[in-house]
Amino acid sequence: MKENFKKYFVELIGAFFLMFTVASAVSLAGEGVIPAISIGFVLMVLVYAGGHVSGGHYNPAVSLAAAIRGALEWKQLVPYWVAQCLGGSAAAYLALQFAKVPDTACAGCSCPFALPQLVTGEFLFTFLLCWVVLHVATSKGTEGNSFYGLAIGSVVTVGAFAVGGILCFGAFNPAVALGLGVLCHAGWCCVGATVVVNLLAAVAAGLVYKMTEIEG
DSSP states (O other), X not given: OHHHHHHHHHHHHHHHHHHHHHHIIIIISOSSHHXXXXXXXXXXXXXXXXXXXXXXXXXXXXXXXXXXXXXSOHHHHHHHHHHHHHHHHHHHHHHHHHHHXXXXXXXXXXXXXXHHHHHHHHHHHHHHHHHHHHHHHSOGGGTTOSOHHHHHHHHHHHHHHHTBXXXXXXXXXXXXXXXHHHTTSSOHHHHHHHHHHHHHHHHHHHHHHHHHOOOO
8 A cells, every 4th residue: 555655646746747847838938849848858757757666657548558558457547547637737726826926026136036936946846856866866666777867967957948047047956056146146035045945845855755765
């Protein structure tokens, strides 16, 4: 039962980030080739990270095909669907809230982003970066793989396309945030917020990894 929960949780996380990237890249960032690249890359990253746990479906249609194939137990199909739909719906709702929020800068500093947007963008993709690193570079289930560099680097690409310059600076790294402050590309109030959010996201990623990893 515990192992099944880990699978459902990974599917929920994957569907959430897939849908949030779709919504951010298409609705917030605009049209063009960038949305397609970011959506494809985030799916690749999520499959690399969660494939050894849940199969990396993140799609009810894929789960149904896997059940017909015999790669997924029929009794797990509905829980997979529920997790995927919950994750996708939650991401769409969150992105919709930002689409409604006026583009107002952080009060009292030179940062171009409102604090709720900055916190959300930096937290989500720092979390994803750390979570992917733990799954592809430290997990026994992916030990000896040759794709960890591609997976990790692609998270930053996806984050930059989906939220960088739109909701936040796209640092996803306290050291980068400090560097932006030194370069005067970011006000120090927002640098401080970014550093704190990045570190909190790392803590969350470490805890969620422990909840979702199936050690081989």
